[in-house]
Amino acid sequence: MQPLSEPEVSPARDEAREESQDAPAPTSIKAKPIELSHDDALEGAAAAIFSGALEHFLANVPLLQSLSAPESVHQMRVALRRLRAAIGLLRPAVAGPALETAANRAKALAATLGAARDWDVFGLALSGGPREAIGDDPSFHALTDALEALREKAYRAAHEAVSSDETARFVDDLRLAIARRDWEAAPESHAPGSARAFAADALTGLRKRLLKKSKGLATLSADERHRVRIALKKARYGAEFFESLFDGRKDARAYLHALGEMQDQLGLFNDMEVANGLLDQIDSLTPEAARASSFIRGWFAHAARQGVAHAETSEKRLKKLAPFWT
Structure with missing residues (x-):
């Protein structure tokens, strides 16, 4: 093994050795495009x-x-x-x-x-x-x-x-x-050609599920928003997997960019929910942090309320987002 x-x-790692020693080290390596x-x-x-x-x-x-x-x-x-x-x-x-x-x-x-x-x-x-x-x-x-x-x-x-x-x-x-x-x-x-045929059907299905789950996005519960976020990720990843199978890369890039922005916005909601759980851990271990913990919970709750308008905009944007594979 x-x-x-x-x-x-x-x-x-081998590629990095070939670069100039003065070149800055990468902070991370993103996924390479899949060329089909x-x-x-x-x-x-x-x-x-x-x-x-x-x-x-x-x-x-x-x-x-x-x-x-x-x-x-x-x-x-x-x-x-x-x-x-x-x-x-x-x-x-x-x-x-x-x-x-x-x-x-x-x-x-x-x-x-x-x-x-x-x-x-x-x-x-x-x-x-x-x-x-x-x-x-x-x-x-x-x-x-x-x-x-x-x-x-x-x-x-x-x-x-x-x-x-x-x-x-x-x-x-x-x-x-x-x-x-x-x-x-x-x-x-x-x-x-079977990859292209499968991709068209799969991407259509992912888009339909996303539209269904995101209906009334601004009024959804935290768990429901989380499921929308998962559906967004799946739709985005699917589009990334198969975008090279279709003509019109500009349309594909616009589609992916829009999904990415919406995913990031919903990610802020999710981060706030996660933060409450992390604060629970801190509170149980460090009573001295209680005052700051309460303040931060209130700060995040206020930020979450401000995100409602973004959610309404995201839902409208999703409905107008045209598939690039049809």
Whole structure:
């Protein structure tokens, strides 16, 4: 089993060595575009999509040991979400135990990385308005000290998870499954052009589900908004997977940009919900932080109310967003 610290795990590491030593180190490595052709068979396209997600994850592993750890954690989580989204989206045509095992492993690893990411996002949220508003208050210092201790604990868990034998098995097994195409593929998925036909149907279905879930967005509960956010991610990832199969890249870019902006806006709501849970943890460990904690909860609640207008605009924008695959 190949350890994750070996250079060959990440092609990005070798590429970095070829650059000038004076060049700034990357803070993170984003997913590379997936280039497919109109006449590609679906099974081959699926292999390319799975491989792209895995290599995106691996390219960010070395950065976890650097000052760029927060962004590398974010990109590793994105890569794992993209992999799970791809496995789910392609399941009607390409499926099997090896892919389901990969999806389950990716979910578990993403949860551990997510805990570290949550503390990073929360810390950034505090560094702006709340810090300026509360000033040099002892309870705020107690809160930030507790935050940093809990963040360090979460990062230790992230390091252990990424360097574990379980993650090495996840990588090795998925690579082997892709190389061997260890799955059951529908007969039509071998036909030239089947990737484009599948993509058009799949993207239409993702868009319909998103429109249905986002109806009345401004009045939805936190759980309902979270489900809209998940639907947005799936629609966005699906469009990224398949955009090269269709003409009109400008339309595809506009579609993806709009979904990304809406996803970010809903992400702010979600971050506020997560923050309340993180404050619960701090309150239980550090009673001295109670005053600052109450103030920050109120700050986030006020910000959430201001986001209602954005939600109404997002729903209208979604309805007007034209598919690029028709």
